[in-house]
Amino acid sequence: MKSPYATDMTKAIMIQGAGSNVGKSMLVAGIARACVARGLKVAPFKPQNMSNNAAVTVDGGEIGRAQALQARACGLDPVVDMNPVLLKPETDTGAQVIVQGQRFATMKARDYGRAKADLLPRVLDSFRRLGEGRDLVLVEGAGSPAEINLRAGDIANMGFAEAANLPVVLVGDIDRGGVIAQLVGTHAVLPEQDRNRIKAFLVNKFRGDPTLFTEGAAEIGTRTGWADLGTLPWFADAWRLPAEDVMDIATRPGGAFRIAVPRLNRIANFDDLDPLVNEPDVTVDIVEPGRALPGDADLVLIPGSKSTIADLADFRAQGWDVDLAAHIRRGGHVLGICGGYQMLGQKIVDQDGIEGPPGEVTGLGHLQITTRLEPRKTLALTKARHITSGEPVTGYEIHLGRSSGPDTARAWLTVDDQPEGAASPDGRVQGCYLHGLFSADGFRRAFLSGLGAQVAGTGFETRIETTLDALAQHIETHLDLDRFLSLAE
The missing domain is CATH 3.40.50.300 (P-loop containing nucleotide triphosphate hydrolases)
Incomplete structure (x- = not known):
C-alpha cells in the first residue's frame, strides 16, 4: 500500500x-x-x-x-x-x-x-x-x-x-x-x-x-x-549511536577496564571505539594533548589518522612515545589500527611525498614492520576471521600504504585466507588495517576477555537499531x- x-x-x-x-x-x-x-x-x-x-x-x-x-x-x-x-x-x-x-x-x-x-x-x-x-x-x-x-x-x-x-x-x-x-x-x-x-x-x-x-x-x-x-x-x-565527533565519546559512561586512546591531531575513522564504549565494564579514556597516557590503562589503542607522519611527530611531541614504552615495559597491551598500526612499526617510507616532503621517518619501533605509503588508496568492505578464537569479523579498509616485515608472520586475522596484521613476539603489541572489527560481538568478547575484561559482548548492532x-x-x-x-x- x-x-x-x-x-x-x-x-x-x-x-x-x-x-x-x-x-x-x-x-x-x-x-x-x-x-x-x-x-x-x-x-x-x-x-x-x-x-x-x-x-x-x-x-x-x-x-x-x-x-x-x-x-x-x-x-x-x-x-x-x-x-x-x-x-x-x-x-x-x-x-x-x-x-x-x-x-x-x-x-x-x-x-x-x-x-x-x-x-x-x-x-x-x-x-x-x-x-x-x-x-x-x-x-x-x-x-x-x-x-x-x-x-x-x-x-x-x-x-x-x-x-x-x-x-x-x-x-x-x-x-x-x-x-x-x-x-x-x-x-x-x-x-x-x-x-x-x-x-x-x-x-x-x-x-x-x-x-x-x-x-x-x-x-x-x-x-x-x-x-x-x-x-x-x-x-x-x-x-549509544556511533559518535560523529571523537569528543562525544569522552562523555559516555564506563566501567573498570580502561582503554586509553591518544587523541591524535588528525584522528580518523574512530568508529572502532563505539562498540567499546557500549560495553558496561569498559571505559574509553580519550587522552587529550597535554595529558600523559594513564599508567593504569589496561590497553592503549592508537587509532586511525588522516596524516600518519604528522601525527607520529605530534605523538612524540606530547611525550606519548615515552608513556607508551613504559606501558609496554609494565606488561601492558597495545593495539594500533590503520594509521596507529603504521606508527607502531620501525619506519614509514613516503617516497612519493604523499604526506609531505619525500623521505622516511622512524616509527615507534614496537612492531618489526615497515610501511610504504602509496598514492593509490585502499577502499574495501572486508570480511575477516580472528585466528585465535575463530570468530568472524566484518569491517572496512581505508588507507594509503602497505606494511610488511617479520612481525606480519604473527598475523592475528585472516582476510580471504590471507594473513592480516602483525604482533610482537610476546603478543602484547598488535596492529592491523581493519576498521570496525569490534562491531562483531563474538570477536569483541574474545579479544577483551583475553585481556581480563568482564565483557557482555552481545548486541551492539541490535542496540543501534x-x-x-x-x-x-x-x-x-x-x-x-x-x-x-x-x-x-
Whole structure:
C-alpha cells in the first residue's frame, strides 16, 4: 500500500543549523527512521561534509560516517551519492577533497573556495540520482548559513538550497544557551532571498520540561515569521549511536577496564571505539594533548589518522612515545589500527611525498614492520576471521600504504585466507588495517576477555537499531512531523 505521504515526484527538504553541532545529523537519522515507519521511501543527502570519520560504501567509495548512519536509519546501504563532496582535513589550512567517493585533489582552503562552483553540477547530479524512486530526500546542511562570508559559491547550505530550490528548516541548540539569539540572529544577517527559504524552526536538546520554553519559541516565531515545529527534549540514549565527533565519546559512561586512546591531531575513522564504549565494564579514556597516557590503562589503542607522519611527530611531541614504552615495559597491551598500526612499526617510507616532503621517518619501533605509503588508496568492505578464537569479523579498509616485515608472520586475522596484521613476539603489541572489527560481538568478547575484561559482548548492532527506533519515537512525540512533511517540495 502506498504511503499517504508519498507522491509521484520526489520531495525534499533541507535541515540547516544555527551553528555547528546543533544535532542536525542525529535529527536527520531520527526523522528518516520515523518516516520509514510511516511507509515512506527516504534517502539522506549531505552535499558537502568535513570529517575524517569516513565510511566505505557498497559502490566502492567513501562518504561521511554520519551519512552512513542515516542510510542505515533509512534501511539503505550507503552509496557515494549520499555525500558527494567530503573534505578530509590534513592540515590546518588544507584538506583532501573526495568527490563522489573518490579522491579528487588536495587543496588549500582558498583554492577549494574557488573550486566549489565547478563541483556544484556534480553535487546536483548526485542529488538527482539519489531521489530516483524515493518519496523524500532529507538534506543536511553543514555549519551554519549565518556564515555569510562563505555564501559566495556555497554548496553546503543556502547555495545548494537555492540551486535545488529547497525549503529549509533551521535548528537551534538550547543546550548551549542563547538559542533565541541563534535563530533570530540568523534571520537578521541572512539576505532576504535566503531568509525566505527558511519555512520553520525547531529547538533541539532541551533538558527538562519543554513547555517551559513556550514563550521563548513564540518570541522566535514573532521575530522571524517562521513556523514552530517544536522543542525537542534531550535524547538521553544518543551516546549509544556511533559518535560523529571523537569528543562525544569522552562523555559516555564506563566501567573498570580502561582503554586509553591518544587523541591524535588528525584522528580518523574512530568508529572502532563505539562498540567499546557500549560495553558496561569498559571505559574509553580519550587522552587529550597535554595529558600523559594513564599508567593504569589496561590497553592503549592508537587509532586511525588522516596524516600518519604528522601525527607520529605530534605523538612524540606530547611525550606519548615515552608513556607508551613504559606501558609496554609494565606488561601492558597495545593495539594500533590503520594509521596507529603504521606508527607502531620501525619506519614509514613516503617516497612519493604523499604526506609531505619525500623521505622516511622512524616509527615507534614496537612492531618489526615497515610501511610504504602509496598514492593509490585502499577502499574495501572486508570480511575477516580472528585466528585465535575463530570468530568472524566484518569491517572496512581505508588507507594509503602497505606494511610488511617479520612481525606480519604473527598475523592475528585472516582476510580471504590471507594473513592480516602483525604482533610482537610476546603478543602484547598488535596492529592491523581493519576498521570496525569490534562491531562483531563474538570477536569483541574474545579479544577483551583475553585481556581480563568482564565483557557482555552481545548486541551492539541490535542496540543501534533499537536506539534508532527510540529516536524515531522521540521525534514523533515532540516534533510536528506532519507539518514538517507538508513543507517538503
